[in-house]
Amino acid sequence: MAKNLGLAGWLVMAIPAVLTFIFSTWPTYSFTADHVAAFTVAIKRSTARVHLCDEAERAAFLDAMKGRVKHMQRKNAVCGSREKAIMGLKVAVDGKELFSGEIKPSGLHSDGVTYVYESFHLPSGAHHVKVEMRDTNRSDGEFDHTFERDSLEFAPGQVIVLDFDSDTKTFVIL
Amino acid sequence: MDNTPAVKKGKSMSPVIPWVLRPGNAVLVFMQEQFNKIFTPLLNPFYFLGAITFFFCWILFITGAYLFLYYDMDPKGSYDSIQYLTLDQQYVGGIMRSLHRYATDGLMIVILFHVLQVLFSDRFRSHRWLAWVTGVIILPITWFAGFTGYFLVWDDKAQMIATETSHIFDILPISSEPLSRAFLVNDTLNPVFFFFLNFGHIALHTLLLILGWVHVMRVTRPLISPPWALGMPIMVLLLAISFIKPALSGQPADLSKLVGTIDIDWFYMAPYPIINAFDLEATTVWFLFGGFYLLFVLLPWLVPGHRASDDADAGTGSVISGIDDIGMDAADMIAQRLEENSAQKVPRGVAQVTLKDCKACDLCLEVCPFEAISIDPRSDDMPYSTEATINPSLCGECGFCVTACEFDAIEMDGWTKSTFLGHIEALFSATNGSKPKIMAFVCERSIDLDSVIDKEKKRFIGMDDVAVMVLPCIGVISPALVEYSLKAGACGIVAVGGRALDCHFRAARRRIQAGMEGDPSPFYVERMNQDNIKVFLISRFKGEELLRDIKAFVAETSIDKKEEV
Numbered sequence: 094m095a096k097n098l099g100l101a102g103w104l105v106m107a108i109p110a111v112l113t114f115i116f117s118t119w120p121t122y123s124f125t126a127d128h129v130a131a132f133t134v135a136i137k138r139s140t141a142r143v144h145l146c147d148e149a150e151r152a153a154f155l156d157a158m159k160g161r162v163k164h165m166q167r168k169n170a171v172c173g174s175r176e177k178a179i180m181g182l183k184v185a186v187d188g189k190e191l192f193s194g195e196i197k198p199s200g201l202h203s204d205g206v207t208y209v210y211e212s213f214h215l216p217s218g219a220h221h222v223k224v225e226m227r228d229t230n231r232s233d234g235e236f237d238h239t240f241e242r243d244s245l246e247f248a249p250g251q252v253i254v255l256d257f258d259s260d261t262k263t264f265v266i267l
Numbered sequence: 268m269d270n271t272p273a274v275k276k277g278k279s280m281s282p283v284i285p286w287v288l289r290p291g292n293a294v295l296v297f298m299q300e301q302f303n304k305i306f307t308p309l310l311n312p313f314y315f316l317g318a319i320t321f322f323f324c325w326i327l328f329i330t331g332a333y334l335f336l337y338y339d340m341d342p343k344g345s346y347d348s349i350q351y352l353t354l355d356q357q358y359v360g361g362i363m364r365s366l367h368r369y370a371t372d373g374l375m376i377v378i379l380f381h382v383l384q385v386l387f388s389d390r391f392r393s394h395r396w397l398a399w400v401t402g403v404i405i406l407p408i409t410w411f412a413g414f415t416g417y418f419l420v421w422d423d424k425a426q427m428i429a430t431e432t433s434h435i436f437d438i439l440p441i442s443s444e445p446l447s448r449a450f451l452v453n454d455t456l457n458p459v460f461f462f463f464l465n466f467g468h469i470a471l472h473t474l475l476l477i478l479g480w481v482h483v484m485r486v487t488r489p490l491i492s493p494p495w496a497l498g499m500p501i502m503v504l505l506l507a508i509s510f511i512k513p514a515l516s517g518q519p520a521d522l523s524k525l526v527g528t529i530d531i532d533w534f535y536m537a538p539y540p541i542i543n544a545f546d547l548e549a550t551t552v553w554f555l556f557g558g559f560y561l562l563f564v565l566l567p568w569l570v571p572g573h574r575a576s577d578d579a580d581a582g583t584g585s586v587i588s589g590i591d592d593i594g595m596d597a598a599d600m601i602a603q604r605l606e607e608n609s610a611q612k613v614p615r616g617v618a619q620v621t622l623k624d625c626k627a628c629d630l631c632l633e634v635c636p637f638e639a640i641s642i643d644p645r646s647d648d649m650p651y652s653t654e655a656t657i658n659p660s661l662c663g664e665c666g667f668c669v670t671a672c673e674f675d676a677i678e679m680d681g682w683t684k685s686t687f688l689g690h691i692e693a694l695f696s697a698t699n700g701s702k703p704k705i706m707a708f709v710c711e712r713s714i715d716l717d718s719v720i721d722k723e724k725k726r727f728i729g730m731d732d733v734a735v736m737v738l739p740c741i742g743v744i745s746p747a748l749v750e751y752s753l754k755a756g757a758c759g760i761v762a763v764g765g766r767a768l769d770c771h772f773r774a775a776r777r778r779i780q781a782g783m784e785g786d787p788s789p790f791y792v793e794r795m796n797q798d799n800i801k802v803f804l805i806s807r808f809k810g811e812e813l814l815r816d817i818k819a820f821v822a823e824t825s826i827d828k829k830e831e832v
Contacts, residue, residue: 110504118530199443
């Protein structure tokens, strides 16, 4: 049995080594062109419930619960539907609509948080940016919150992330 | 003058290989042959791809353990900790990191070659389906483990991986919160995520080892470490690359900036430029990946032309002869058994026990290379406490047990030991033309049968004195077959198998090799001159050489016979 490789064996074994040597870093790849920036809208928002009980409905609901569940369970019971409103979102840059759509809340019963992650590549420079968001069940088609900057400056390669602060109920750039 | 008969130019591949695999098989065999010339069959890396995979895994574990000691799992400190290893500990940590990195690349290369070899050598179907399926599971896990390793460095490559991969995973219903939100800005990076990823990276490699064990579970005596003569050059070459081109980090990840131009490890990151260049949506990526992956998993059941399901002429030992040549009794017996098997829906090709003839002697258990036979409590009223049982899902259809059974109790495709013996008798009968002197057993996968065998005469081309019987594997040759050949009139035995280490069943190679290295030959028969037995382990492309060597052997053996007479 051969105990060691000959020179030819070493050379053949070196082929995958050379391939590794080369292709572990080369050729390079450009994921984004120069002078491109990104505008990312990343919202985490608990939208309003579709239907909130009024006083009378709540009283009737609690009455119906009496004797069926314990006091603490009654206190935490949800009157009406748990379902939350579908979020409406519109993103426009320099007057051009980049996104317009409705986003369902998470959860099997649409009762969770609504998440939005939309990223747009733009040429670097100043842009007019307008983001509108609806987080209620209103039927007039209007939006509840608006972010608008006449001239938002994007440096080459810069990523600007727009989020929504639920405490202040305003859009914020992270 | 060289009167060696020329090989017939016809189909170049053994009929056993399905047509869809034949082009790939031809390339594979050609490459193996070239490598055999350079490395010798005993050190041919093609025959140790699985073992080399394990070798790379061990390198990854050892170097990874060292890197783990210094790695800072906080996103703010991870890049610096790797830089410390790379630059401040250049000749320990730096080399460890480079070895870890390049072993990862080596692992992917070897696995890909291993997959191609298994596929084109038709070693992924039948009883080998489990090894194939686990192997197909191992492939993406290896890839995933690799890129989690790249992620941990948290440089620009890691940023690209994080952002691009999270977009792809966002559409999966695994979390209500999109994964992309984890990589919005530098300040929102969660240390717990890095902690999870670090242990996930280690867990994935551990999972790989476990899957590796399942992968080889049905392989009898699997090769899990390469010979020193191969392992040492691999290690030396890995070290050489590590010294010449140490693995370095890119720019620190900065989520406030887009990833621009980066150096790509094409063995792991090739999908990302493709996705980027074609601007593929996540759904398209999953659809393409899922489709190809499903196709890959199901290959053992999709590739047509399984030997056992071909027509009867492709069955055990009948490639050349056809059952009409083995005497009417035997032919009737085979036909009857096949009919019964068909009625009982017995899978073609799989060996099975005829219980009424089984004496529970354990002979079949000893020869089975796939551990498909077990000895179980007797289920009939015969006066034996146990019986042999064959697990069809483990049966490799090699036929070893058929000829090992002294009592004709095991059959495969209607063939039992008696029918093998009847076949030999028919080959030596006067009705077959001139009486042969040599009995040759040929592995059906060893060579292009059409190029060396005269199907009509059941002889090697131009050699009327050599009767030929084609077997699923030369491991089927038992002392009984040899004994019977002698009784029928043979003075010598020829066994033709594939190149050493390149045997479809491997166990046969071990048996033959043991015989060659001084252990009792599987063909050992007391009254036979051992010099009159010749084993040829040949290249598929060496038909002419085989015929020439057999002719020379026949000439020598014939002289011996005359002397004996």
